[in-house]
Amino acid sequence: MVECNKTKNMANCNCSYEPCSRKGVCCECIVYHRRMGELPACYFPDNIEKTYDRSIEKFIQINSK
Template sequence: MHCENFEKNLNNCNCSYPGCPRKGKCCECLAYHRAHGELPACYFTDEEEKTWNRSIEYFVSRRK
């Protein structure tokens, strides 16, 4: 799938998962994580993202 915003997205993507096939492809990333009951890396700070814990529970717990 071609993404017109791929380069722009890639510059803003903080996903640190090596070899992620969805990096820079926001629509695919959102669909993937939503299907797994998760949030994508961009919802998390860089420090939180490094845990690779994408759960909604983790996200909420970090905002209390």
């Protein structure tokens, strides 16, 4: 069984949503946001991430300049 790299993953997590229990548990994080039609926080720069707009539309908008 593979151990979760939660502590290691946290080094790459820019999510500012404090109450979330999925922080550092990337497999749960991506499943959750995929279900919502979104992407996880780490796909967005900090200034966009903190708006909590994790939509695919936002991702395309900020990457199509």
